[in-house]
Amino acid sequence: MFAKILIANRGEIACRIIRTARRMGVGTVAVYSDADAKALHVAMADEAVHIGASPVGESYLGGDRIIEAARATGAEAIHPGYGFLSENPGFVDAVVAAGLVFIGPSAESIRAMGLKDAAKRLMEKAGVPVVPGYHGEAQEIVILASKAREIGYPVLIKARAGGGGKGMRRVDSPEDFSDALSGARREAKAAFGDDRVLVEKYVDKPRHIEVQVFGDNLGHAVHLFERDCSAQRRHQKVIEEAPAPGMTPELRKAMTDAAVKAAKAIGYSGAGTIEFIVDASQGLKADRFWFMEMNTRLQVEHPVTEMVTGIDLVEWQLRVAAGEPLPKKQSEIKLDGHAFEARLYAEDPAKGFLPAIGTLHHLSFPEGAGIRIETGVRQGDAISPYYDPMIAKVVTHGQDRQEALGRLVDALLATKVAGSITNARFLAALASDEDFAAGDVDTGLIGRKQEALTVSASPSRGTVARAVATAAANRSLKSDDPWSGLAGYTHFHPIARKVGLKHGEQAIDARFTVRRDGRLEVAISDAAPIVLRAEEASDDAVARWPGHVTLFEEGYSFDFSVSDPFARAADAGDSASSMRAPMPGLVKVVRAAKGDMVRKGQPLLVLEAMKMEHSIAASHDGVIDDIAVEGSQVTDGTVLVRFAE
Secondary structure, three states: OOOEEEEOOOHHHHHHHHHHHHHOOOEEEEEEEHHHOOOHHHHHOOEEEEEEOOOHHHOOOOHHHHHHHHHHHOOOEEEOOOOOOOOOHHHHHHHHHOOOEEOOOOHHHHHHHHEHHHHHHHHHHOOOOEOOEEOOOOOOHHHHHHHHHHHOOOEEEEEOEOOOOOOEEEEOOHHHHHHHHHHHHHHHHHHHOOOOEEEEEOOOOEEEEEEEEEEOOOOOEEEEEEEEEEEEEOOEEEEEEEOOOOOOHHHHHHHHHHHHHHHHHOOOOEEEEEEEEEEOEOEOOOOOEEEEEEEOOOOOOHHHHHHHHOOOHHHHHHHHHOOOOOOOOHHHOOOOOEEEEEEEEOEEHHHOOEEOOEEOOEEEOOOOOOEEEEEOOOOOOEEOOOOOOEEEEEEEEEOOHHHHHHHHHHHHHHOEEEOOOOOHHHHHHHHHOHHHHOOOOOOOHHHHHHHHHOOOOOOOHHHHHHHHHHHHHHHHHHOOOOOHHHOOOOOOOOOEEEEEEEEOOEEEEEEEEEOOOOOEEEEEOOOOOEEEOHHHHOOOOEEEEOOEEEEEEOOEEEEEEEOOOOOOOOOOOOOOOEEEOOOOEEEEEEOOOOOOEEOOOOEEEEEEEOOEEEEEEOOOOEEEEEEOOOOOEEOOOOEEEEEOO
């Protein structure tokens, strides 16, 4: 076994690998960018090496610097985690050339499966069923559009390199093909450096079911059963589970046999996943599944497989990379119960899942039987615009699907985050959805129910009253005035203090009084006062942070900013209406010019942020007075569009 390994990654996966390595007595070296200097994975590792600036191209994608760090620290092997360099065959070649071990498959295996079109041709030769489509080399729009007509709409345009839903577009009609192709190519080029695509038939009720495979360097390969990843939005997984609901013995055997056959066809070593698309329009049948792609790395959702098999996949990775045989034979790998994983992100579901940034001023997760939290952040850490905005993976296990799902819902509702908006309530709503709970899920479920699943709630009067009381009490607690403890005292009657809050765009003016019996009286506007006990302003469902109070209620996080009575507006506003960048990013495409008359909802530009493209549409009818320049880098709040008065 290795004495020391370097982890060429960051965040929760780096922390995950460090825990297993520590248990096995293997030393760890972390690498970090400027933005991650104080990150959790850096604190957990035995050693840490700075590798560059915050952008991934100047740090985590710098293979030469990572290899240099491994050699300088005496690491014998490099674990790539997932993403970044994990499926880069050139990096694998460089690691091996440097006399180090790459903890993953060979460069040849990655090359064989790295391009979707070549992988599908290889799978066809190996007898693995593949989805109907065009996987050829020609990339002219005329040819691709012609192939789409032959296949029959709807079709999927997919980047031939990479994954994660990037460079993927569903097209329902020939009229939409050109714009969809342009968008897919731009996104693919930005994410993978390769804008070539393939075109496939879109399955009407698709299920995304994948099989975890594992091979060693002695020619052995096994599967660790399947995971269902059908709960997706924008082709990105949201909740995963194992085993797949409704799975039949016939389909499981057909899929797992095909997956092992695929792994053996390329002499695969290490952890990998064979992804299949399944037509569930008539139930799960053994002749209605097709190979989509192979991920030649450890998957984000690997914990659900670990929970139902009792196998540590990272330990297996280390043992196989060190030359050991697979720790178990196929007959020794058994299913035990059911598991779910929900991806907790800093994003706003009500605004189209717009990624968010911010400091995690409060962060707490539930604990208990059947609950596992995988995270790479702590309270006080910041969600950076440079990387994926994942906060944690909430994983649960139970004796059956119902028990595991119940634990997932409870865990999500008990998760408390303040300082950044999250998708926690959306995840809880999805897990509670009647179709999802019944196992009737396909990749279009979230899209069909998105409005209902992402509905936002307004705080009740009681919640607002608690926020007012908390803000007022907090101000007293932080005061240097020795008389602040007598804030409610006068000779004849209690003092009423004014408290100003803001929830979203709503300004709240209230009066706060400490009564003689110690209870708190809150009057909001002209409504009748609400009386609270003092402890209701200081329970564990409240988070206080600079200038803010956040209350947690039934999975919702209601954030209130506390008005400073001495503050003055720094800016009375622009003389003309404007639209500002919702986050830092790159202006990728500009679709309007100065002097253009535009309509509300008309796409004006495309902002690339957090590895995804976001269309910015006109907020109202008007004439463009100024608009951002294509290719410019903008920060959060930068004016993108200014309208003439």
